[in-house]
Amino acid sequence: MKFLPSFKLWFCPGPDDPCHELVAGRHFHLGMDAFGRLFWANPSRRLLDFLRIAMSVYVVDRLVRRRQQAQQGRWFRSLKLSVEVREPDFWQDDDVFGTLIECLEFLSEDGWDVTFVKDKQDPPPREGFLRGESPFLAYPPLVCLSSGGLDSAAGLGIRMAENPGRPVIPVTVWHQPNQRESVERQYGLLRKRYNGATIHPLIVKSAMIWDSELKGWKQEWSQRCRSFLFAAVGAVVAAMSGVAAVEVFESGIGAINLPLLAGMVGSRATRGSHPYFFHLMSRLISAAAGREIAFHLPFMDKTKGQVVAQAVGLGLQELARSTVSCVHYPLRERPHKQCGVCPACILRRQAMAVACIEEEGVYKHDLFGPDHESGQLQEDHLEYLKAFLLQVVNRGPLQSGGPVPQRVRRHLFATNVVSTEESMVPFLHLFSRYHQEWLSIAAEGMERGWAWANLLAPVGATLIGEENHASA
Amino acid sequence: MAENESLNPDDPYGRRWDIVYRAIRKGEPPEKVVLRVRRAMYQGLRKTLKQCAEHGVTLQMLLDSRSAPQVLRRLVRKTQGHEYVQLFADVAAASSVCDTEGLLQAFVGAIWESVGDRIAHKVVRSDGPMSLNGMRDYLGHTVEQIQPDVDRIARNLASNPSWKPTLPRGKKGEEAETTAEILSTSLLGN
Numbered sequence: 222m223k224f225l226p227s228f229k230l231w232f233c234p235g236p237d238d239p240c241h242e243l244v245a246g247r248h249f250h251l252g253m254d255a256f257g258r259l260f261w262a263n264p265s266r267r268l269l270d271f272l273r274i275a276m277s278v279y280v281v282d283r284l285v286r287r288r289q290q291a292q293q294g295r296w297f298r299s300l301k302l303s304v305e306v307r308e309p310d311f312w313q314d315d316d317v318f319g320t321l322i323e324c325l326e327f328l329s330e331d332g333w334d335v336t337f338v339k340d341k342q343d344p345p346p347r348e349g350f351l352r353g354e355s356p357f358l359a360y361p362p363l364v365c366l367s368s369g370g371l372d373s374a375a376g377l378g379i380r381m382a383e384n385p386g387r388p389v390i391p392v393t394v395w396h397q398p399n400q401r402e403s404v405e406r407q408y409g410l411l412r413k414r415y416n417g418a419t420i421h422p423l424i425v426k427s428a429m430i431w432d433s434e435l436k437g438w439k440q441e442w443s444q445r446c447r448s449f450l451f452a453a454v455g456a457v458v459a460a461m462s463g464v465a466a467v468e469v470f471e472s473g474i475g476a477i478n479l480p481l482l483a484g485m486v487g488s489r490a491t492r493g494s495h496p497y498f499f500h501l502m503s504r505l506i507s508a509a510a511g512r513e514i515a516f517h518l519p520f521m522d523k524t525k526g527q528v529v530a531q532a533v534g535l536g537l538q539e540l541a542r543s544t545v546s547c548v549h550y551p552l553r554e555r556p557h558k559q560c561g562v563c564p565a566c567i568l569r570r571q572a573m574a575v576a577c578i579e580e581e582g583v584y585k586h587d588l589f590g591p592d593h594e595s596g597q598l599q600e601d602h603l604e605y606l607k608a609f610l611l612q613v614v615n616r617g618p619l620q621s622g623g624p625v626p627q628r629v630r631r632h633l634f635a636t637n638v639v640s641t642e643e644s645m646v647p648f649l650h651l652f653s654r655y656h657q658e659w660l661s662i663a664a665e666g667m668e669r670g671w672a673w674a675n676l677l678a679p680v681g682a683t684l685i686g687e688e689n690h691a692s693a
Numbered sequence: 694m695a696e697n698e699s700l701n702p703d704d705p706y707g708r709r710w711d712i713v714y715r716a717i718r719k720g721e722p723p724e725k726v727v728l729r730v731r732r733a734m735y736q737g738l739r740k741t742l743k744q745c746a747e748h749g750v751t752l753q754m755l756l757d758s759r760s761a762p763q764v765l766r767r768l769v770r771k772t773q774g775h776e777y778v779q780l781f782a783d784v785a786a787a788s789s790v791c792d793t794e795g796l797l798q799a800f801v802g803a804i805w806e807s808v809g810d811r812i813a814h815k816v817v818r819s820d821g822p823m824s825l826n827g828m829r830d831y832l833g834h835t836v837e838q839i840q841p842d843v844d845r846i847a848r849n850l851a852s853n854p855s856w857k858p859t860l861p862r863g864k865k866g867e868e869a870e871t872t873a874e875i876l877s878t879s880l881l882g883n
Contacts, residue, residue, distance in 0.1 A: 483803070634789075673819045
């Protein structure tokens, strides 16, 4: 069954650059057969259009490199994209189009010019369900995004405990073979834990076909719009399952993702799980599906550490350990799976420490372990950790009930997390808990002699290593 | 068209802030560091306003759009994602109750906050003499010292958005000294 008829897209990397034409199936691939296996149906043509747009955005985001990777000031790109769709009039509607552009620009912090070209191919793909209706209408499933990361696995485990017997459709869009294996292993653990729970994974492959005319192209490393494709696939699954929600298991800290340094842009300030991004995606899928479908973040009021601790309370330690967070994964440096020093690894380690889960031999550089004693950690390895700790220091006044730091206010208002002073309160509580978690870890670090704990020392305190200098 | 000013001392177009970073790292006296911050702030703003005009965006347009995030978003885009303009848009979102002068105060103050974060991140080391808390106190001191300039810039721009931010003349030769410093800094880094 052919679910995604070939289509074309055209893009220009910059306002004065020549355009390129790419063809689905020849230059890139989205594994739409996964929908057929689960639903025995095609997405409607509008939903199919949505997936085409999402895949096109992903492809262009991946192929157009930002000018200077290391320099955040050169982050912005002016991208032009044209996509072949079946219903261009629908996508050009002011509301839908405005939402789409706002969503893309919010997510990637680029400028997007998108146009649509009528796909005149015949015949149109077979639409609708072969047996008349969604096979899931009798008992609506829990549809969620599942990346294979710590939050999504822990969150899924918690939500399954809260919804006993309810079928689950976790949606994964994978671009690395290990990712598929990782989520399948997690579902195995969950079936075991919940006694044969009904899990119908929908796992979609998204890939560039590099041995085509794309040979020699270098890809952009940030790839922020991967989240757009991921969310679009989840949204289409919700539409086809007959449910009104797509759940996203991300902690409030990860979702809001306050920039580590004030004014920071770029991949380290990703908005891939941001509530406003999901608000815009909800509007898009609701328009395309013709009914209300919303993304939900059930763990918005929790830190990552709290989510993991809750999962541990349900006996899901092994599940947590089986996950991967590292942005460099797969590290390809046996026996280590993860680097231990990138932002994702640091936030994971922080959460695992809060939940009292020990991990040994997993990280190439162990910020929370014996590497300190053997002197294997160099200052370079602390770059991101230092940024996390600087954020902790800069948020300090929240602890004493003082005024809200301007950087926190700016982010919450500018990214539409809040619209009034009062609505900031729950988020300030969340940040305070997170702050306290870090202080506790640093206090333990001081006791155990982790040199980085010096970074959080109060002014005038004796730093680790100073006693030795003094005695010498 | 010239490349946009940057708030990042590591960026070739944020070199004026690199000078401040180097001064702090070298341990220059605080009053000298504050002077460098003031110079960089005035010059960076002046250059930014000039660049924005080249992009077809004036401060007046930004001020007129302060309550219209969609319009501000278009202006940010028109300036090719200029960091200062993005910062202005963020500040505007969080300053809806301020008058124009208050908004500009918050914006100009946020410039040094943004740069200060990056400098703190570069200066502090786990084996160094100063913790992040110590650095925060140090930067807090500079914030107090530059506040009269922040207020002055905000006041002048609020009354005349075409005003070109200029450091009040102090000792003779002050501006020339700054220019010489910038020129002597390799754009390729050390």
